[in-house]
Amino acid sequence: MHMYKRAVLYLARKKGKAALLFLIFFLVSALLLVCFSVLNGTGQAAKELRSNIGAAFYIRPYQEMIFEGGAVSEGTTPIISQKSIDEVVDAAGGQVKAYNTEHYGYAKSEQLHFLPGAGDSEASNMGQVTAVRDSQLTDVFLNEEYTLLAGRHIQPEDENKILISAELAAENSLEVGDVLTLTHAGLDQQDGVYIDTIPEKTVFAEVEIVGIFQCDGAADSADSPTAGKATNHIYSDSHLLINLQEQQEGVFEGEIAFYIADPLELDTLLERVEAIDSIDWDNHILRENDFQYEQIAGQLQNLQNLAVALIALAATLGIVILMLILMVQIRGRIREAGIYLSVGKPKMEIIGQFGLEAWGLLIVGFLSAFLLWLFCSGPVNGLLFGTLAQGTGTAALQTGGGGVNYLQPNLLNSGVLLAGELAAVLLTVLVASGAILRLKPKEILTKMS
Structure with missing residues (x-):
């Protein structure tokens, strides 16, 4: 009888043990799918939120006060020319989405x-x-x-x-x-x-x-x-x-606001702007506004850190629990292995059968977890990301991204995750089958008697 058929018959006969392994694979796969989706989703969300939320910097004039002869008087009203505005836009290197005078x-x-x-x-x-x-x-x-x-x-x-x-x-x-x-x-x-x-x-x-x-x-x-x-x-x-x-063309006395695409570029752009000589920085203030991006980025980073921690925890606990269960189950099948050896089956075919059984349950458990997460990712996405960009006051600058499900499982990434789980299960089966690999057929038959 071929080992594929033997693996199917064993799982059909040992429903309780098969159900236990299926449950472990399902839970571990579900947790890993969720964690990897959160990890990838927060990266995508951070990129899109940066673009939609943006940031701004403002050049604000202030009137100098002149102290002379014990009296205080106002100096000339500071101005910014259109030429200076164009220099700021050029210095931003294409980062300015819009500006307002x-x-x-x-x-x-x-x-x-x-x-x-x-x-x-x-x-x-x-x-x-x-x-x-x-x-x-x-x-x-x-x-x-x-x-x-x-x-x-x-x-x-x-x-x-x-x-x-x-x-x-x-x-x-x-x-x-x-x-x-x-x-x-x-x-x-x-x-x-x-x-x-x-x-x-x-x-x-x-x-x-x-x-x-x-x-x-x-x-x-x-x-x-x-x-x-x-x-x-x-x-x-x-x-x-x-x-x-009442005003001169190309000359501005009020605050000039520049809106940029990426808050991460804000500090670099401010350094470039401060180097523009045509603006008198003695009577102009340069201020910034990241529209609460730092707070939002902190929330995203916390989600990523939590996802990484949960991935490590799920992988470690999953492998440990799986190894313990497989070791108990495989050691309980020494008699079965001895019978196979007595009829001339090689050790690797016997261990291959054990691996096929585990792989079959893993694939079914993974697909079940994938389908469940496919339906549940939308509501969870709303809970995690739905309110992150609210209250930023930048709706006029937003270019899209609304309603995106950042947690929707990706087929390629899910395939890579499944391949990793299959490799980990195979390694676990090999370790748990150490007794069969280590003992000679005669020793196994002796243990049977």
Whole structure:
């Protein structure tokens, strides 16, 4: 009788012992599949999260204070040119996914009545304008403090487009698509009264409302002037204040934000940026923001460390338990081995039968574990990775990766794992069969009697 048939008949006859080995193989295979999936999945998740979450660095100007003759005065307003911005982008070596600029000014319109603030008058009834390159990249929208209710955001190619608040739109019966005429304005105080520093209006610009936003939660102080109220805030494209002659083209006084693809490159990029000579670093601050990636990376690293520890534990315990069981079972089959030897079967064929029995149970146990993990990996993936990227405030920069099952077992990796388990089982069978390999046929027959 061929050893393959003998192996099948033995497993059919010894159902209890076969079930015990199957259970061990199933549990060890399931644990190893889970651990290797977590190990590989965290690596993939870390790479995709880095790309989706990204990071940012900001160049923020600050006005120098001059102490002279016991008096304090403000120095010149620091600026950054478009040339310097281009140098920063070049220094990043393709890492910059987007950047955003900010201008600040004021605007009025005969078609707009701004919600009154402290000391409101016809002269001071104006709104503050923040001119940006891309409104969805401003902090209030990135951090979801403001929500776009209708329309769209300001885009880099826009000219004379604005966003207004829902309250300001309701006050003036305005909606997306309406066109207004804005004029320049300036806010100051004179004898405790808010005034317009540009009383004579000479410059006008027709603008289109492309979006309406909600600014719930924005707290205004009791002494905020009309232009200082959040509901009167206008976001415009970067050309509007230039067209209203309140800013110079290609010169920026506000904070410049640069968004990069990989947080791991942040420190290196900051060193390159600090080496740019066209930016006066005496009155500019360079700050960074990894959007909580360090915290997320720490969670992923903890998962990887746990997976490695569990792999080592499962492999060690699995081999030890398997060896103990096989040694007990194979030593109990000395009589069977002696009978085979008496009819001329070689030792390696007998041990091969033992190996085939173990391999058959291992393959069935591994496939059962694989199918179970295939169905369970999705829910476990949601528990482990579903909330890692939440709360980062970078949805505007994300490029994909949502809904990916990082734990789905890979056929190639699973095949390699099965091959490793088969090799380990064969080695364990050889060690457990040491008594048969060590004893001569005559000695085995003697032990039988």
